Amino acid sequence: MEEFVARYGFLFVAVVQQALLGLSLYFPLMAGQLSLASIGFYALGGYVAAVMGTHPALAPLRDALGFMIYPVQWLAALALSVALGVALGYPALRLRGIYLALATIAFVQVVGVAALNMPVTGGAVGIFGIPQPFESRLAYIWFFGPLLLLTLALIHRLERSGAGRLFFSIREDELAARAMGVDVTFRKVQAFVTGCALAGVTGAMSAPFLNTWNVRQGTFDAAVACLAYVLIGGSRSKWGALLGAALLVSLPEILRPLKDSRMILNGVVLVLACVYMPRGIAGLLSGRDK
Amino acid sequence: MTRVLPLLALLLALAVNALAEPVASPIPIGVAVATTSNVALFGEEQVNGAKIAEAVLNAKGGVNGTPFKILYQDTAGDEAGAINAFQSLITAKVVGIVGPTLTQQAFAADPIADRAKVPVIGPSNTAKGIAQIGPYVGRVSAPMTDVAPNSLKYVLSVDPKIKKVAVMFAQNDAFCTSETGIFQEAIKNLGLETVTIQKFQTTDTDFTTQVTAVLGAGADMVVISGLAADGGNLVKQLRQLGYQGPIVGGNGFNSTNMLPVCGPLCEGILVAQAYSAQADNAVNKLFVEKYQEAYKKMPPQFAAQAYAAVQVVVEALAKVEKDSGKKITAMELAEVRELLNKNLQNATFLTPMGEIALDADGEVHQKTFFVSQIKMNPDGKTGAYVIVNK
Numbered sequence: 001m002e003e004f005v006a007r008y009g010f011l012f013v014a015v016v017q018q019a020l021l022g023l024s025l026y027f028p029l030m031a032g033q034l035s036l037a038s039i040g041f042y043a044l045g046g047y048v049a050a051v052m053g054t055h056p057a058l059a060p061l062r063d064a065l066g067f068m069i070y071p072v073q074w075l076a077a078l079a080l081s082v083a084l085g086v087a088l089g090y091p092a093l094r095l096r097g098i099y100l101a102l103a104t105i106a107f108v109q110v111v112g113v114a115a116l117n118m119p120v121t122g123g124a125v126g127i128f129g130i131p132q133p134f135e136s137r138l139a140y141i142w143f144f145g146p147l148l149l150l151t152l153a154l155i156h157r158l159e160r161s162g163a164g165r166l167f168f169s170i171r172e173d174e175l176a177a178r179a180m181g182v183d184v185t186f187r188k189v190q191a192f193v194t195g196c197a198l199a200g201v202t203g204a205m206s207a208p209f210l211n212t213w214n215v216r217q218g219t220f221d222a223a224v225a226c227l228a229y230v231l232i233g234g235s236r237s238k239w240g241a242l243l244g245a246a247l248l249v250s251l252p253e254i255l256r257p258l259k260d261s262r263m264i265l266n267g268v269v270l271v272l273a274c275v276y277m278p279r280g281i282a283g284l285l286s287g288r289d290k
Numbered sequence: 291m292t293r294v295l296p297l298l299a300l301l302l303a304l305a306v307n308a309l310a311e312p313v314a315s316p317i318p319i320g321v322a323v324a325t326t327s328n329v330a331l332f333g334e335e336q337v338n339g340a341k342i343a344e345a346v347l348n349a350k351g352g353v354n355g356t357p358f359k360i361l362y363q364d365t366a367g368d369e370a371g372a373i374n375a376f377q378s379l380i381t382a383k384v385v386g387i388v389g390p391t392l393t394q395q396a397f398a399a400d401p402i403a404d405r406a407k408v409p410v411i412g413p414s415n416t417a418k419g420i421a422q423i424g425p426y427v428g429r430v431s432a433p434m435t436d437v438a439p440n441s442l443k444y445v446l447s448v449d450p451k452i453k454k455v456a457v458m459f460a461q462n463d464a465f466c467t468s469e470t471g472i473f474q475e476a477i478k479n480l481g482l483e484t485v486t487i488q489k490f491q492t493t494d495t496d497f498t499t500q501v502t503a504v505l506g507a508g509a510d511m512v513v514i515s516g517l518a519a520d521g522g523n524l525v526k527q528l529r530q531l532g533y534q535g536p537i538v539g540g541n542g543f544n545s546t547n548m549l550p551v552c553g554p555l556c557e558g559i560l561v562a563q564a565y566s567a568q569a570d571n572a573v574n575k576l577f578v579e580k581y582q583e584a585y586k587k588m589p590p591q592f593a594a595q596a597y598a599a600v601q602v603v604v605e606a607l608a609k610v611e612k613d614s615g616k617k618i619t620a621m622e623l624a625e626v627r628e629l630l631n632k633n634l635q636n637a638t639f640l641t642p643m644g645e646i647a648l649d650a651d652g653e654v655h656q657k658t659f660f661v662s663q664i665k666m667n668p669d670g671k672t673g674a675y676v677i678v679n680k
Contacts, residue, residue, distance in 0.1 A: 007378055009377075010377050123464075124463055124464040124467040125417060125464045128397035128419065129423070211401045216394065252366075253374055256378060
């Protein structure tokens with residue numbers, strides 16, 4: 001048991017962490033918007049935490065705050081994500097479907113290029129030696145776990161409240177929603193910014209979890225991986241992101257004993273999942289036609 | 291979830307009391323390198339080197355007669371993968387770990403091993419700050435600060451009239467950006483003038499802008515930190531557009547994969563190396579012979595450094611036995627890990643790279659470095675790195 005925990009503790013927390021990223025895509029998807037910007041905000045949040053955790057100029061602040069520096073990092077990441085999310089959301093959400101996806105992926109690239117060129121982010125090497133709040137990897141569940149519960153509770157509440165229903169109305173038919181008097185742009189931005197904020201905070205929690213932070217955390221590949229969590233898991237249910245992340249993150253690790261053939265089997269499982277579960281795992285489990 | 295959290299807390303409490311456990315026989319040594327993803331080319335070479343080390347050193351009796359066994363784990367190319375691979379090896383009760391492939395992965399995974407008090411030897415992590423991660427982290431790969439400037443010194447010794455230097459580097463690659471910093475500092479220390487600094491991306495294929503700037507600045511020497519494909523194309527365009535002077539490449543040019551890219555125009559590029567297959571010592575001769583037997587080609591630097599890393603661990607284990615008078619397999623795992631780490635530091639080893647010494651920090655000090663020049667074969671696709679500084 002002890003061995004199991006030691007080996008899979010990191011993985012368990014990584015699943016929760018990636019599920020949070022998946023959920024950050026689920027928020028805009030609730031309003032029918034396919035945005036890939038999450039990973040950019042994730043990278044941004046990570047840089048906020050990494051810089052606050054390592055920059056020599058902030059040493060007095062760290063000494064004064066002690067453990068409380070971590071919540072402060074989350075708040076800083078949250079504030080920055082919300083501000084940038086609003087600034088990006090209003091122009092970008094005029095675009096629809098694939099064009100919105102393109103615009104948001106462009107944002108991810110911009111964050112990457114900025115990180116490469118700013119001295120404070122350490123260029124391509126990134127930032128390392130980030131202080132650790134916990135000894136064990138598994139203990140990071142005290143960061144990600146409550147955030148996940150909070151997010152699920154928020155979505156649960158949203159789905160039953162007016163705001164959530166407005167999101168769904170836009171998802172089902174934007175024109176009809178507009179005709180009914182829904183402030184479509186505002187609602188879209190609201191859903192989008194919530195997702196950005198979640199991604200930013202997840203990033204801020206992830207920087208100490210990974211020990212190091214660099215440009216490779218926020219690449220196009222990572223954005224696609226996030227999207228895959230939602231699509232494989234099911235894009236119409238909050239459990240989709242969770243199930244998708246659990247499957248996609250843990251599969252290569254669980255298959256580790258198979259050595260070289262594990263990536264092949266991993267691919268086979270993904271292809272089968274796409275072919276036989278068009279509505280994702282969550283769709284398969286719910287069994288309803290919707 | 292409400293039932294899961296107390297359970298987790300309980301598990302956490304359990305995880306703290308590690309039980310005393312013996313070392314398995316054959317002695318398990320972990321190798322965690324990238325055998326999948328886009329760095330797999332390097333990782334495969336490292337696995338090859340480690341396999342040769344396993345065969346050669348076990349044939350010589352392993353650790354004073356006890357054989358050792360290498361457990362391989364794939365780190366893939368990302369940070370999470372490296373952490374998972376390290377975690378797997380630590381729970382598999384290895385005495386020490388050789389890995390990971392990339393410096394960035396080392397920054398993520400080495401602290402995990404350090405906290406678990408498992409010695410780590412980096413076979414290919416060359417950036418600043420690796421050995422300083424913790425007391426259980428060391429490396430056999432000489433930092434770029436030691437290797438890179440050698441090629442510049444060689445060029446100056448051949449042509450002392452050189453004054454103006456152009457620096458070019460791949461801005462989106464961690465290795466290249468750290469390396470160019472070292473080159474630029476070395477250029478300054480050698481009293482040369484940097485006339486232009488040009489950035490490019492490892493994905494670029496057209497370098498006209500950068501090359502024009504270099505030609506316009508009238509550089510006598512070009513120093514490039516890039517990887518095989520982009521570096522090869524850059525050299526090709528430099529020569530095609532009329533640059534005649536010496537070209538010094540960084541460690542990324544230290545790969546035969548570059549030769550087909552710039553073809554005959556690769557001729558004459560200078561590269562500083564931590565390892566050369568032509569190095570004249572008995573350990574290297576045996577290594578080259580066995581490597582050629584197994585893989586039908588000359589061993590690259592990555593393979594040699596992985597061999598050295600395994601060798602260093604095995605030799606330190608042998609010293610643990612000698613000092614304590616007990617067999618490793620009769621000792622407790624935690625004790626072996628601690629003693630192994632002690633014996634890895636402040637020690638000297640004769641490896642394929644020549645004599646190397648690890649200091650109290652785990653930082654490597656290598657005695658000889660090589661400067662090689664590329665000599666292309668008449669077919670224009672293959673060539674050799676010929677040592678010039680001996």
